[in-house]
Amino acid sequence: MTTDLETLQKAAGATFESEDGDRPVPDSFGNDGEAIAAARNGVALCDRRHWGRLQLSGDDKLRFLHNQSTNDFQRLQPGRGCETVFVTSTARTIDLVSAYVTETAVLLLVSPNRRQKMLQWLDRYIFPADKVELSDLTETTGMFSLIGPEADRLLKQWDIAAPQTDGSHAIVAIDGTEVRLCRGSGVGLPGYTLICEGDRSASLWQSLTEAGAVPMGDRAWERLRVEQGRPASDRELTDDYNPLEAGLWQTISFDKGCYIGQETIARLNTYKGVKQQLWGVRLDRRVEPETPVTVGEDKVGKLTSCTVGDTGAFGLAYIRTKAGGEGLSVRVGEAQGEIVAVPFLTRGYPTQTSGDAAE
Template sequence: MPASTIDGKDAIAIQAAREGVAVCDRSFWGRIQVADDDRIRFLHNQSTNDFQSRKPGQGCDTVMVTSTARTIDLVSAYILDDAVLLLVSPNRREFLMQWLDRYIFFADKVQLTDVTEETATFSLIGPDSDAIVEKLGAGAIIGQPDGNHLLVDGGVIVAVGSGLALPGYTLILPAIEKQKLWQQILEFGAVELSDHAWETLRILQGRPTPDAELTDDYNPLEVGLWQTISFNKGCYIGQETIARLNTYKGVKQNLWGIRLSAPVEIGSAIALGDEKIGKLTSYTETSDGYFGLGYIRTKAGGMGLKVKIGEVEGEIVDIPFVSHEYPQ
């Protein structure tokens, strides 16, 4: 879905996310609870990150992949005392419920519950988020690693990480607390960030999303989600392909940002001279001009490369959410 021209209100909210604090209602995202005795082992075997080394109160981002390591979704997982809560993309909620269920075998003690309707999710985004988290009684979480979380009054989980590469927090709470907490956060000085402004920020930051950057055409290393992958945790779905790509430095294309001179169509070819070197996957207009995300063939080059999309000129730029480095 292309993000159209940004209005004044969205521009103010995006500036708040960068320099102050904004709050975005992400309640339409999916929330899946994974419970019972085998929950950690099960999730460890179903996705790219290491669950077995993590304890209650910790969390991580992980990628759900197919058996050939094609990307399904980027998921945030929070390990509670008696369950793991997964925050999943809105358009992957039903698919992932069915996908995960397929891998629960007769002897496995794993219970999946879609808790989206009973819960809500907010993202606090920006350097001034700490002050609000302090007022919510979750000051102890400040400065901890991404994914770490604690429970405060009203059954609110406050987790480190905004869902973008900007500093902030993710709040997961009972739906009945939603209005009250939202009002409180606005009173504490947060600026409301619309879904449209989130989408613009997502693209500027390079956070991949299903049906655009996360599809059957790409694996997590091409996306640049190195931080979500454990290379020494043993077997999981898609592991052999990912290990082989890493060992032989076999990543053939990378996700980049593209600063553009004019509007373009999503899905357009990216060219270097007469040669097609990639594809545009997302596009937005910002108060500073036009910006897209796209995959570029590794051999063609990277940052600073001048490209064309149709007649529109573009320059390849870095995006903070992803990385192009092979870990040492």
């Protein structure tokens, strides 16, 4: 499966400069600018087979996930899904996960560098009395993102009535390949996530690119991720931050009852105790992540990601709430910057747009 898919991708100009474990994906097709433009104005196709695909089955699967993560699983029916965050007992982030409920199981899409940790974390909390079975489908399935406003038009070539509600999903057929088509591209732009049997990955890739989808490498995906503001594990999602600080309010249910980390999250929300928040930052030059963000002589935050696009450098940074938010002028190393809002992130209560640096 992998060889056939990689052969097709290399024929289209793919280079495999970076690897993630034993599941390398194209770093670039030599068309990063074209792929970004397609994702924003047309339709692009990105190989995400290196992301983890875990499955929970058994009668207690929804109750189990309801108690283990931030979103409300008890309300979900087959064909629906949500984004949720797994956190520690002190509400520190482990991973941002997309979950899809089927008739018999729940499929979890986890970050590439969190697959083993999530397997171990979930297994740790499955007790003998629980009717829950955990399995790893990563090696036997393929996964792609179809990104852009023209995704629906492309899918209509196969008479597909695509899911239109965020998180919804359905089984469809594309040139004879059975695909789970999930609403949402993964980067906050219009589109879909497609999951198929591994031995059908090459056929699905070929069908979609022949229909007009522009191949996108992981380097362009990373640029989109930063520009859209999707936080990533080991960057914005670490033991240093909680989901409220990370701008993931849309993944949290505040009235569903107890779950791991719930007390801390509820207290932060009730007492407006979010001391730092994730923002976009427009920069006049590229800066290395981990560089401090300052206002005058005061350190007010830290850069976590940075990319360079057609309009210049852009990053993500945690900024102290008391220092301000959108519109704040900052310095990041040798670069001048301005704090800006990004589409992927949400906030639960108003934040300052200017002010003095936090003490």
